[in-house]
Amino acid sequence: MYLTHCPDFSLPQPEPCVIAMGFFDGVHIGHQQVIATAKKIAEKRKVKLAVMTFFPHPKEVLSHGKARMAYLTPIETKGENFARLGVDKLYVIKFDMNFAELSPKEFINKYVVGLGAVHVVAGFDFTYGYRGQGNMETISADGNGCFQVTTVSKLEHGGRKISSTLIRELLSKGDVGDIAPYLGDFYETRGEVLLYSRSQKRGSLKAEISTYPYYTLPADGFYEIEAHVENHVYHGVSHVRSKRGGSITMEIELFYLRKNIRDWTIKIKWLNRLSESKKVKMKAN
Structure with missing residues (x-):
């Protein structure tokens, strides 16, 4: 349910629930702990589990667009993750200046x-x-005792706080292989296959990918990837390159793929960064 703070907008009918609140970008291990804690309470109290999140990111709004966020996941992907975690309701509040002016x-x-x-x-x-x-x-x-409150403490891995900011930092350095312990899985992006060509060798396919909005690609370089297309998994290599003007291109080569995948949605899991020598070795195997 998308909520907008304006005079003519009315909230849905209230229903007893436990609400987990946060921006939840990436739905990493820390976020999952918040939701798991809320789920246990909801089950104990026999009420629905709800998640409240916000969009766009407050930093973008409060900076009047000057601070651009490197989002990890779009709302739709967040929703899929929440559903897998047992969430019954998702409230997405539009974060704009009207909403930002609300007192606590x-x-x-x-x-x-x-x-x-x-x-x-x-x-x-x-x-x-x-x-x-x-x-x-x-x-x-602020709630005048109308509800109870549980605060989830800071979670760390390897002496570092698990956070969306840390995952963005790892992506910016190309350290995709270090993300899984913080995220709970390899980082994932989704996009659409544009141009592609085939190689007779092992039936490999090279393609240019248009990444959907609100994902962040890793730093320029070559990466070992796992591509999910229509319930099939293919291994391959991705090449990320920045161009003049700030645009970023992503090309992939998938091995042993013989289907026509143009215009298909493709989910890519970023496994490891490859040196040039490792890339050549991987292609040879």
Whole structure:
């Protein structure tokens, strides 16, 4: 359910629920912990489990478009991940300047109490309301005791905080092989096959991919990838290159693929970065 803060918009009928709140970009291990905690509470209280998230990212709005976000996942992919985690309802609030002007108490009364929350779960660093003045220490008072609150503590791996920011940093360096312990899986992008050509050797296929919006490609270089097309999995190599003007191209070569996949949606999992020598060796195998 998409919610917009404006005078003529009315909320859906409230229903008792546990709400997990956050931006949840990437739905990484930390986010999954928030949702798993909320799910246990919802099951115990025999109510629905809801997730509340926001779009676009507050940094983009509050900077008036000057700070461009490198999103990890679009809303649609988030929704699929939430469904796999057992979420019953997804509320997506449009983050605009009208919404940003809400005081912490106004936000809680309208969008938390107003949606029937009996319990709220969020990470320790979650903030809300005007200039992020509300936090997990103020949320109970802002809700006037209408719901209970559980705060999920910081999670770390290898001495580093699990966060979307860290995953973006790893992508920017091309360190895709280091992402899985933080994300819970290899990083994934989706796109559409544009131009392609075939090689007689092993029936491999080379293609240019148009990546869908709100994904972030790794740094320029060659990568070992796993491509998912219509319930089939193919292994291959991807070459990411930046062009003048800021555009990025992605070309892939998939091995042992004989189908025509033009205009198909392709899901790519980024396994490892390849040196030039490793790329040549992989193609030879």
